[in-house]
Amino acid sequence: MAKLILSMDGLVLKEIPVSKERMTIGRKPHNDIQIDNLAVSGEHAVIVTILNDSFLEDLGSTNGTLVNGQPIKKHFLQHNDVVELGKYKLKYMNEQAHLHRGAPQDFEKTMVLRPGAVPKMEPGKPASDSQQMRTAGAPQPMGISQPNPALSESQAMRAAAPAAAPAAAPAAASQPMGISQQVSTSQPMGASQGIQGARPVLPAAIQILTGANAGRELELVKPLTTLGKPGVQVAVITRRPQGYFITHVEGATLPVLNGKALDAQAHALSDHDVIELAGVKMEFFFKT
Amino acid sequence: MNLSQALEIATCTDPGMVRSHNEDSVAADASIGVAVLADRMGGYNAGEVASGMATTVLTAELQQLLASGEGRVMNGDAGRAHAESILRTEIAKANASIYQAAQSQPQYAGMGTTLVVALFYDNRVTVAHIGDSRVYRLRGDELVQITKDHSLLQEQIDSGMITPEQARFSQNKNLVTRALGIDPTVDAEIREYQTRPGDLWLLCSDGLNDMVNDEDIGMTLQALSGNLKLAAQQLVQMANDNGGRDNVSVVLVRVVRDYAMPRGLLARLFGWLKH
Numbered sequence: 339m340a341k342l343i344l345s346m347d348g349l350v351l352k353e354i355p356v357s358k359e360r361m362t363i364g365r366k367p368h369n370d371i372q373i374d375n376l377a378v379s380g381e382h383a384v385i386v387t388i389l390n391d392s393f394l395e396d397l398g399s400t401n402g403t404l405v406n407g408q409p410i411k412k413h414f415l416q417h418n419d420v421v422e423l424g425k426y427k428l429k430y431m432n433e434q435a436h437l438h439r440g441a442p443q444d445f446e447k448t449m450v451l452r453p454g455a456v457p458k459m460e461p462g463k464p465a466s467d468s469q470q471m472r473t474a475g476a477p478q479p480m481g482i483s484q485p486n487p488a489l490s491e492s493q494a495m496r497a498a499a500p501a502a503a504p505a506a507a508p509a510a511a512s513q514p515m516g517i518s519q520q521v522s523t524s525q526p527m528g529a530s531q532g533i534q535g536a537r538p539v540l541p542a543a544i545q546i547l548t549g550a551n552a553g554r555e556l557e558l559v560k561p562l563t564t565l566g567k568p569g570v571q572v573a574v575i576t577r578r579p580q581g582y583f584i585t586h587v588e589g590a591t592l593p594v595l596n597g598k599a600l601d602a603q604a605h606a607l608s609d610h611d612v613i614e615l616a617g618v619k620m621e622f623f624f625k626t
Numbered sequence: 627m628n629l630s631q632a633l634e635i636a637t638c639t640d641p642g643m644v645r646s647h648n649e650d651s652v653a654a655d656a657s658i659g660v661a662v663l664a665d666r667m668g669g670y671n672a673g674e675v676a677s678g679m680a681t682t683v684l685t686a687e688l689q690q691l692l693a694s695g696e697g698r699v700m701n702g703d704a705g706r707a708h709a710e711s712i713l714r715t716e717i718a719k720a721n722a723s724i725y726q727a728a729q730s731q732p733q734y735a736g737m738g739t740t741l742v743v744a745l746f747y748d749n750r751v752t753v754a755h756i757g758d759s760r761v762y763r764l765r766g767d768e769l770v771q772i773t774k775d776h777s778l779l780q781e782q783i784d785s786g787m788i789t790p791e792q793a794r795f796s797q798n799k800n801l802v803t804r805a806l807g808i809d810p811t812v813d814a815e816i817r818e819y820q821t822r823p824g825d826l827w828l829l830c831s832d833g834l835n836d837m838v839n840d841e842d843i844g845m846t847l848q849a850l851s852g853n854l855k856l857a858a859q860q861l862v863q864m865a866n867d868n869g870g871r872d873n874v875s876v877v878l879v880r881v882v883r884d885y886a887m888p889r890g891l892l893a894r895l896f897g898w899l900k901h
Contacts, residue, residue, distance in 0.1 A: 388798070562849050568852060
């Protein structure tokens, strides 16, 4: 089960298990997590949990909610996320999800979810809307001057936030606010998913030796690069964790590698290998 | 009508880098224009039995049906209704046989599988799917996801709880909301699409699209469209290079040329004489 660690000024105050599907956070006593501080709104935020995933939503609080230093309206919580409400910090820990990353074979098996077995998400919406209204309608004891010190304080904290940010969003934490979401989520899949296969591959290139394009260089930056003329003779160079490989794709003649014709299988390329394809010679080399 | 001249099909399936055996199952028959892919469900016993049964039962039944001349009436709107009803009936049969096996054999209890079936006829394809195995289409340089997963994650995306980008990091990737063989009846989503010569249709298990992003899938299909078999192998290899945490299966179907049904009595007669 996931848990939240409530702290202020680096002092741990409480450890709270995420035990309910819907946990409210706010200043008023009826909240599941009560934080009695004037910088925290009566109903400040809510954490909705569906199986292993928890979502944090700001309920239109006066001073806002930050995750890893970025203001959020709605956020899909990740292990080690730091939620800030005023001076208070809530660290989200999801050991299970974290452990699972290490041993994915057990949890990634596809399971069926029968209708009715899932907590419905729809009811969460109207509930939060009405709560938002209640928050808006409730008398706010806070002066307008209050938010500013609270804000500047959290801005100061922001500088320290990157250290606490999860590995998945280091770029996001140091970005100016607003675009953080796109930045943190649009990174190529390889960066997050291909961790196991993320051995660095040396940069390499092809230099054309003969023909009209002699002297031209082609860097092999993509996972696969095709060479040759479509319909006549095509070969592909794939960039893999193990290195670079050349494979025949189409055409009656097979590519020639160092004077020898290849078969239909993939062949590993070594530094300074000479490839002959559709009458053009080219050299493969590592860029160091 | 024999479609083996109009369709080129390549399949590739692999256990991946982590799992010891392959519980995915693929089958395809270009002559009748059928491609089937099923992905076992873990957490249950005998997943490979369920996926294997799904593909075998479906291809065998469809082969028999379409070879016996049932396919001849398949053109126009009547064809569409016909294709849909054929698929619905056959999927119901496959569902029943898996469900019954699961009920009668204790070691098979609770087994289930995802399913995608593509039935090509008359310049169209009817796609049926259950669960989170997918169909994509490459037309020109544009790769489009044709099916929408029956999964918790997709429901969360639809309800606006998370964005597709955030979905990549979700812990709930593995939960499907529909499956074949776990209940006495099953609700397959069936849709029809037009095909064009040059189209490349991809059926895949989540072992591919969880490990390789759509841009890379599209790029690979375009780059290697000259060699379908190699393209299929390359996709599987990319999934494995990225970690290969699940079984990976792909079926590629290329529309080589027009395969419209002959229309009118004379045309039909010619068509009949030709075969």
